[in-house]
Structures are given as structure tokens and as C-alpha cells.
Amino acid sequence: MKKLLFLAIGVVIGVFAARRIEETEKGKAFLDNVDARSREFTDAVKDGYQARDRELRGE
Incomplete structure (x- = not known):
């Protein structure tokens, strides 16, 4: 819970x-x-993710 508080403070x-x-x-x-x-x-x-996905699917 303390980490969430520090995260929120950091975002603000x-x-x-x-x-x-x-x-x-x-x-x-x-x-x-x-x-x-x-x-x-x-x-x-x-773009890299989509290229790798096409490669793995064989398209």
C-alpha cells in the first residue's frame, strides 16, 4: 500500500x-x-512486433 502511495505522489x-x-x-x-x-x-x-508475428504465422 505504501508503494502505491509513493507511485501516486510521483505521478502528481x-x-x-x-x-x-x-x-x-x-x-x-x-x-x-x-x-x-x-x-x-x-x-x-x-512494427517489430507485427513483423515477428507475421513471420511466426507464416504470412
Whole structure:
């Protein structure tokens, strides 16, 4: 239960910090860059998973 409390506190602090950082021009550019890189990564993982799935199914 204590770990869940710390997780919730961490999420709240992270959201608050992201909102404050987003208020500045440099901060917005930084968060946009992080967002773009995370989308690239998730797209690459998804593509790899789908390719491997097709390979295993023999398609």
C-alpha cells in the first residue's frame, strides 16, 4: 500500500512539473522533442512486433 502511495505522489509531482516546464518556450520544445522520440520508439516496437508475428504465422 505504501508503494502505491509513493507511485501516486510521483505521478502528481511529474504532472505538475511537466505543466510548469511547458509554460516556457524551451520547456515546450523539450517536451515536444520527448514526445516525438517516444512516438518513434513505440512505432518501432509495434512494427517489430507485427513483423515477428507475421513471420511466426507464416504470412
